Amino acid sequence: MRIAVVNNFYPPRVGGSAHLSESLAKGYAAAGNEVLVVTAAHPDAPADEVVGRMRVVRLPAVRLPRTRLAVNFDVAFSLRPSLPRRIRELLDEFRPDVIHQHGQFFDLTWATGLWAHRNGVPVLLSVHTRLESPRRLYQWVFRALDAAVVAPILRRYRPRFVVMDVQMGDYIGRRYRGAIAGTVAIPVGVDPDWVRGGDPRIVRERHGLGDAPVILSAGHVIPLRDRLGLVEALPGVLARVPDAKLVVVGGVYFDAFLQRAAQLGVEGAIVTTGAVPKRDIPHYLAAASVECHELQGFGFGTASLESMAAEVPVVAVVREDNFPGVRLVDRENVHLVPQDEPDTLADRLVEIVNDPAGSREIARAGAELVDKHFALETVLTQHLDTLTTMYARY
Known part of the structure; x- marks a missing residue:
């Protein structure tokens, strides 16, 4: 098949969406398909490159101003008068059999979707x-954008949706x-395999952690993952594990947790690294006693699954039935805690740190769960089967 992969986020931009779309694109090409990746320009990457059976085209783009509404994220849009013509030229030349889009609210998604419809x-x-946002004003704005802009465009070409978890299915x-x-x-x-085998000494020396227990919190800090719950639990943790460190790995695009830490007097126990190269993630995982960042009930993403794969508790x-057909079980393959209960969270974090043997058994079960259901090879096969079926039906 000839497969076009579309995502405004694509490496060297970092993030779960970028890395997954890259992995799938490479997997499609390795399976013998011709692949065209259409993405937004990045200052550290060529505008056009060919690697084997895969071509990556990065179109000129403008970064949005870093505002609270955009959670200060590095969001690049290619929207300009010439975009429809450029998309038409690329896709007319490539003639894709199917298009795999990533992200519903990007201009490249809309432009390629309308081309597909025609x-x-x-x-x-x-x-x-x-x-979605936990903040009422932003939630109203996002609902309005979905209703007035995103949904009408999607109705023009009616894609088939990938449902990654039950909450996403409800939202769609x-x-x-x-x-x-x-x-x-x-x-x-x-x-x-990628997240395993890191060297904890690299991270401990880099941040002066010594032998301190590390509570790792992986992923960008945004309103949906604001780390406030962790900071609220931190006094209870430090009362029993005084040398514990909370290491936040990712861009800090919403810093309310740092302000709250200062109010609670626990800022000295927090290390923020900013965004780090992908190659460093295994080292942070190897140094971690526990990983925790999904505390607002909005799902269970790539960073959590990668931590489980690395045998980190x-x-x-998150709901036990978050993934269709896969069960997350408390104290069996993961640690599930109620929302907005900092004392309960503190108790569980301390329990994990103080019982490494018992925690290790649960972590091993979590890694086995990831190997069975979430390994990229398995997910790639599911995507290819779906794309093949869609192509055959047209």
Whole structure:
């Protein structure tokens, strides 16, 4: 097949969506397919490059101003008068059999979707981020954007949606009714081997951690993952494990947790690294006693699964049935805690740190769960089967 992969986020930009779309694109090419990746320009990457059976085209883009509404994220849009023509030229030349889009609210998604509608090409759409916020004003704005902008465009070409978890399935059904040609349940994929075998000494020396127990919190800090719950629990942790360190790995795009830490007098126990190269992630995982960042009930993403794959105990606020057909079980393969109960969270973190043998058994079971259901090879096969079926039906 000839597969076009579309995502405004693509390496060297970092993030779960970027890395998954890259891994899938490379996997499609390795399986013998011709692949065209269409993404937004990045100052550290060429505008056009060919690697084997895969071509990556990075279109000129403008970064959005870093505002609170955009959670200060590095968001680049290619929207300009010439975009439809450029997309038409690229896709007319490549003639894709199917298009796999990542992200529902990007201009490249909309432009390639409208091209697909005019040319009768099936589209698979992976929604990685829900337009939701715990803040009332932002939630109203996001709902309005979905209703007035995103949904009407999606209805024009009606993609088939990848449902990565039950919450995403509920969101898609609510927000994009009338735009859904079908759904397929495929979880987010991770590379278990990549996250294993890190060297903890690199991280401990870099940040002066010594032998301190490390509570790792992986992923960008945004309102949906604000780390406030962790900071609220930190006094209870430090009362029993005084040398514990909370290491936040990722860009800090929402710093309310640092302000709260100062109020509680625990800022000295927090290390923020900012965004780090992907190659360093295994070292941070190897240094961790426990990983925790999913505390607001908005799902269970790539960073959590990668931590489980590395045999790091993971603490989260998430439903047991978050993934269709896969069960997350408290104290069996993960640590599940209630939302907004800092004392309970502190107790669980201390328990994990003080019982490494018992925690290790749960962590091993978590790694086995990831190997069985979330390994990239398995997820890649599911995507290829879906794309092949879509192509055959057109």
